[in-house]
Structures are given as structure tokens and as C-alpha cells.
Amino acid sequence: MDEMFIDTYRQGIPSGHTFERQAMKIYFLGAGALGCAIGGTLAAGGSDVTLIDPFQAHVDAINRDGLLMKYGDLERRVKVRASTSVEGLAPADLVIVLVKSFHTRSAIEGALPIIGPDTALMSLQNGMGHEEILADVAGRGHVLAGKTYVGGVLLGPGHIIAGTRGKRTVIGELDGHVSERARAIAAEFDRAGLPCEVSDNILGVMWDKLLINVSTGALSGITGQVYGSLYAVPEIEATAIAAVTEAMAVAQAIGVKLSIKAARDAWVMAAEGLPYEFKTSMLQSLEKGSITEIDFINGSVVRAGLAHNVPTPVNQTLVAAIKGIERRLEAK
Numbered sequence: 001m002d003e004m005f006i007d008t009y010r011q012g013i014p015s016g017h018t019f020e021r022q023a024m025k026i027y028f029l030g031a032g033a034l035g036c037a038i039g040g041t042l043a044a045g046g047s048d049v050t051l052i053d054p055f056q057a058h059v060d061a062i063n064r065d066g067l068l069m070k071y072g073d074l075e076r077r078v079k080v081r082a083s084t085s086v087e088g089l090a091p092a093d094l095v096i097v098l099v100k101s102f103h104t105r106s107a108i109e110g111a112l113p114i115i116g117p118d119t120a121l122m123s124l125q126n127g128m129g130h131e132e133i134l135a136d137v138a139g140r141g142h143v144l145a146g147k148t149y150v151g152g153v154l155l156g157p158g159h160i161i162a163g164t165r166g167k168r169t170v171i172g173e174l175d176g177h178v179s180e181r182a183r184a185i186a187a188e189f190d191r192a193g194l195p196c197e198v199s200d201n202i203l204g205v206m207w208d209k210l211l212i213n214v215s216t217g218a219l220s221g222i223t224g225q226v227y228g229s230l231y232a233v234p235e236i237e238a239t240a241i242a243a244v245t246e247a248m249a250v251a252q253a254i255g256v257k258l259s260i261k262a263a264r265d266a267w268v269m270a271a272e273g274l275p276y277e278f279k280t281s282m283l284q285s286l287e288k289g290s291i292t293e294i295d296f297i298n299g300s301v302v303r304a305g306l307a308h309n310v311p312t313p314v315n316q317t318l319v320a321a322i323k324g325i326e327r328r329l330e331a332k
Contacts, residue, residue, distance in 0.1 A: 023048040024188045027092040027114055029107050030099035031058065031082060033152030033284070037162040038096070038124070038169075038194065040067045043080035045192025050089065051082040052111075059084050061158025068159040072275065091116030094185060097123045097134065100285070101296040104130050108137045115142060120181055122171065124148045126213050126281060127296025128206060131174060144182060145202045146171035147209035149269075150194065153279055166273050168195040172202030204257040207247075211258075211266040213297045214247050215240040218318035221282035221292060222325065228276030239314065240267045246312045247301045253308040282322070289329050294322040 024047050028035040031051035043049040051067075053059060059082040066077035083089065092114050099107040104125070115121060121142040123130040135143045147170055151163030169189055173179050182198045189196035199205050216227070219236050230236055244263035251258055260266050271278075285292045298315045305312035 025093045027095050029097045029111055033154040033160050035098040036160045037150055037152035040069050040078045041194055042192045044078045049080050054084055057157040069162045086111050086114045089114050092119050094120045101127055101293040104133045108134055122146045127293055128300040147205050163274050170197050170199050170205045172199040176200045207251045207256045208260050211244050211247055211260055212270045215244050215267045216270045217280045217282040218298050218322050220280040221286050222321045227271050227274050227278045242314045246315050250305045250310045253310050291326050294319055
């Protein structure tokens with residue numbers, strides 16, 4: 001697999017002869033805002049990308065017109081393939097999972113035909129617990145872990161806001177060793193202008209990202225505020241910091257090595273580089289009348305806290321509030 005991912009260099013090549021880099025074949029399971037933001041950027045950088053999503057109008061618009069990506073005041077159209085299924089697709093070099101957390105198992109079970117012997121499988125989803133599902137279905141040897149600070153907002157079929165500027169992605173092997181396949185994936189991201197690094201402490205990275213999600217997701221969903229207005233309310237900031245403080249205490253009890261040292265830093269980092277009108281994925285889900293990923297974000301903090309005897313009343317309250325909103329929307 002590693003050989004498929006990296007440029008090949010041979011001895012004895014005649015002077016002046018060059019080889020074109022073979023594009024990495026990357027499939028995205030889930031082509032919502034984040035899948036399109038990352039997938040579209042990789043496609044623009046030369047990767048062989050296919051976006052896989054059941055939203056037919058979205059897929060049709062991308063195949064017909066290209067993916068329209070908005071970066072601040074600028075927009076560009078990117079040519080990229082899209083499909084509603086994996087039917088007819090050859091096995092990938094890399095499958096990136098970006099479906100909603102509660103669809104992870106069914107999505108990867110349906111994607112088994114595109115997972116060949118050497119296919120790498122990586123989640124960039126928000127929250128915790130996805131890697132265990134992927135390993136259970138496809139085998140642990142295929143699975144890497146990753147977290148990204150890239151953001152996105154779906155404006156309509158084939159049209160997104162891409163929050164990629166200065167937003168890094170961190171990936172790593174589950175056992176902590178720095179592999180050639182992880183290095184090659186990071187290089188593919190870097191070539192497309194998506195800063196990516198390989199970590200030997202991916203569990204710490206995952207908890208760092210969880211702190212970011214804990215700080216804004218539920219509070220944005222409950223209050224209905226975009227990032228700009230969310231950050232204008234001191235009481236929201238105080239609640240966010242309290243929720244992150246609980247999550248950090250849980251991580252410490254587990255023995256996780258965090259790079260975020262202060263709870264307010266997670267709150268500040270969550271909005272860096274994002275426009276005023278940016279919406280968290282949890283708010284986007286609620287606005288569409290969909291259930292959220294609260295069980296994999298604040299809910300994962302609550303479960304880990306119970307397991308390690310760490311109180312998490314703020315996160316429990318946020319989970320309860322989101323569950324109540326979901327119930328109300330379901331009843332409509």
C-alpha cells in the first residue's frame with residue numbers, strides 16, 4: 001500500500017526524464033459541507049477524488065456544473081466527480097469517512113466493495129468512537145485516525161462555504177507509530193494547500209479536537225447562533241469554558257496528553273479564521289430537522305466521565321437540551 005501512495009524513484013532513469021505524480025485515488029463517504037470542502041480542495045490540487053453522497057440533487061449539480069466553493073468573498077468552481085453509491089467504483093487508495101456519526105456503521109458496511117487489500121480507511125468526523133466502528137467492520141489494519149480543523153457550510157446543491165485557510169489536519173496510526181502511508185496521505189493534503197501533519201499521539205489530537213467541538217457545537221445548536229453572534233454573548237462563553245473544563249478533567253483522568261492547556265483556548269481556537277456567518281455542524285443539522293452528533297461529542301464526555309468518576313453536569317445539561325430540541329423537531 002505504501003508504494004501506491006508515494007512517488008516512485010528509479011535508478012538508471014535517463015537524464016532529463018521526468019515522471020508525472022500518480023494521483024492518489026480518494027473517495028469521500030459523505031459529501032456534505034466538510035466532505036466537499038476537503039474533497040474539493042484535494043481535487044483542485046490534483047488528487048483523483050470522488051464524492052459519495054445520497055443527496056441526488058447535490059451529486060447532479062456537482063457532476064453538471066462542478067463544485068462551487070466560496071472562500072470569503074471569492075468563489076471558484078472545481079471539477080470533481082460525485083456519485084450516490086459505490087457501484088462501479090474501483091478500490092480506493094484512501095477512503096475518508098465524513099458521514100454523520102450515527103450513519104458510520106451502515107456507510108462503511110455499504111462501502112466494503114471499494115476497500116481493497118491496501119486501502120487506507122480514515123475518519124475525519126467530529127467526536128469520538130468512529131475508529132472502533134470502522135475497525136469492527138473493515139478490519140483494524142485498514143484504519144487510521146484523523147482530526148481536521150477545516151470547516152464548511154452547505155449553501156445549496158453543489159455550493160459550499162469552505163473554511164480551509166490556515167486550518168490544519170492531523171492524522172496518525174492507531175498504535176502511535178509514524179507510518180509511510182500516513183506520511184503519504186499528509187503529503188497529498190499538503191500539496192493541495194491543506195496543512196497536514198502526522199502525529200504519534202493521535203488520541204491526544206482527537207481529544208484536543210473534541211474540546212473544540214464541545215466548546216461551540218451544542219451551544220450554537222441550542223441558541224441558534226452563527227459564530228459571529230455566538231461569540232458576542234459573555235454568558236455563552238462562560239458556559240462553553242465550563243463544558244471544556246469538564247472535558248479536560250475527563251481527559252486527565254483517562255491519561256490523555258492534551259496540547260490545549262487552558263479551556264478558553266479551545267473556545268478561541270474554534271472560531272479562528274471562520275467568517276461571521278459560519279454555522280456549526282450541529283446547528284446545520286437542527287436547521288434541517290435532523291438529529292445531531294451530540295452523542296459522539298458532549299455525550300462522549302459524559303460517558304467517559306461516568307466511567308472514570310468525573311462529574312460532567314454542564315455537558316449533561318447540553319446533551320439534555322439538544323435531545324429535547326431533537327424530540328421537538330421529530331414531533332413536527
